[in-house]
Amino acid sequence: MSESNATAIIGAGVMGETLLSGLVRAGRRVDRLMVGEKRAERARELEERYGVAVVSNVDAAARADTVALVVKPQDMGDVLAEIAPSLRAGQLLVSLAAGITTSFIESRVPDGVAVVRVMPNTPALVDEGMSAISPGSHCSEAQLAEAEALLDSVGRVLRIPERQQDAVTAISGSGPAYIFFVVESMIEAGVHLGLPRATASELVIQTLVGSAKMLRETGTHPTVLREQVTSPGGTTASALRELEIHRVRAAFLAAMEAARNRSRELAEGTP
Numbered sequence: 001m002s003e004s005n006a007t008a009i010i011g012a013g014v015m016g017e018t019l020l021s022g023l024v025r026a027g028r029r030v031d032r033l034m035v036g037e038k039r040a041e042r043a044r045e046l047e048e049r050y051g052v053a054v055v056s057n058v059d060a061a062a063r064a065d066t067v068a069l070v071v072k073p074q075d076m077g078d079v080l081a082e083i084a085p086s087l088r089a090g091q092l093l094v095s096l097a098a099g100i101t102t103s104f105i106e107s108r109v110p111d112g113v114a115v116v117r118v119m120p121n122t123p124a125l126v127d128e129g130m131s132a133i134s135p136g137s138h139c140s141e142a143q144l145a146e147a148e149a150l151l152d153s154v155g156r157v158l159r160i161p162e163r164q165q166d167a168v169t170a171i172s173g174s175g176p177a178y179i180f181f182v183v184e185s186m187i188e189a190g191v192h193l194g195l196p197r198a199t200a201s202e203l204v205i206q207t208l209v210g211s212a213k214m215l216r217e218t219g220t221h222p223t224v225l226r227e228q229v230t231s232p233g234g235t236t237a238s239a240l241r242e243l244e245i246h247r248v249r250a251a252f253l254a255a256m257e258a259a260r261n262r263s264r265e266l267a268e269g270t271p
């Protein structure tokens with residue numbers, strides 16, 4: 001393997017594999033990629049699926065120029081302790097972990113190692129990801145651009161101040177789960193109304209895709225789009241009244257506050 005511009009992914013679970021598959025789809029040379037994975041069975045699976053080299057975390061840290069850290073926030077301290085002796089100034093660490101601050105990482109690695117914090121999301125699997133990135137205290141523009149290029153290959157990227165990362169995690173990081181929850185709820189409701197499950201699923205999914213496309217392509221405010229559907233005295237008004245009575249808007253606010261608070265707790269090492 002050539003050692004120039006090599007990228008390693010440590011932690012190849014849901015998000016790590018999503019990033020890996022995106023980089024491969026985007027045409028990154030597989031001989032410039034490696035994965036740090038401790039379970040032999042999982043390592044074999046990744047090697048077979050992507051043709052990527054699976055190495056120890058220490059080797060990954062020593063050989064890569066850019067190391068993406070995609071382990072759980074609770075495992076980050078241990079992984080940093082393991083790889084820190086192998087890191088050197090000039091390398092770039094890109095953390096995708098919720099809650100973990102750039103200063104947490106910087107305090108555990110050698111001086112001169114640049115850190116970027118990213119909050120991605122799983123739609124990256126279909127190249128429609130949303131990632132927010134923030135540089136650490138000694139990250140150059142070129143290093144930030146390198147992190148941006150990693151995430152750019154699987155969707156959109158926004159540069160944000162790090163103080164906004166916990167809120168971003170609550171919105172776009174966890175967001176796909178809220179949308180899938182709404183989709184599940186609507187399909188179940190369709191079944192309660194007597195529709196076959198397959199029919200209800202197709203109706204809900206296409207309604208979601210069409211609505212998302214309208215938001216993206218028209219740039220019209222969602223309130224206006226909602227009003228366009230809501231005929232006076234009609235069906236939609238009846239439905240929306242129920243959603244207000246059941247405090248769905250307040251529930252979303254409470255849910256996202258809880259996610260933001262949990263992200264802050266993870267930063268403090270709360271299990």
Ligand SMILES: NC(=O)C1=CN([C@@H]2O[C@H](COP(=O)(O)OP(=O)(O)OC[C@H]3O[C@@H](n4cnc5c(N)ncnc54)[C@H](OP(=O)(O)O)[C@@H]3O)[C@@H](O)[C@H]2O)C=CC1
Pocket residue numbers: 010011012013014015016036037038039042057070071072073075079096097098119120121122173174
């Ligand atoms: N899932 C999501 O939608 C998003 C996740 N994230 C962030 O991504 C990170 C990973 O989350 P997710 O993919 O969901 O979690 P997973 O549990 O699916 O993935 C974590 C992976 O890390 C591996 N791992 C644990 N310890 C080590 C270690 N010491 N060395 C190498 N690998 C290790 C685990 O392996 P094993 O299973 O063998 O323990 C597992 O494959 C988290 O920090 C999360 O906050 C961010 C945004 C969205």
Ligand SMILES: O=C(O)[C@@H]1CCC=N1
Pocket residue numbers: 098169173174
């Ligand atoms: O649930 C989590 O903690 C991770 C971070 C954002 C999405 N999934």
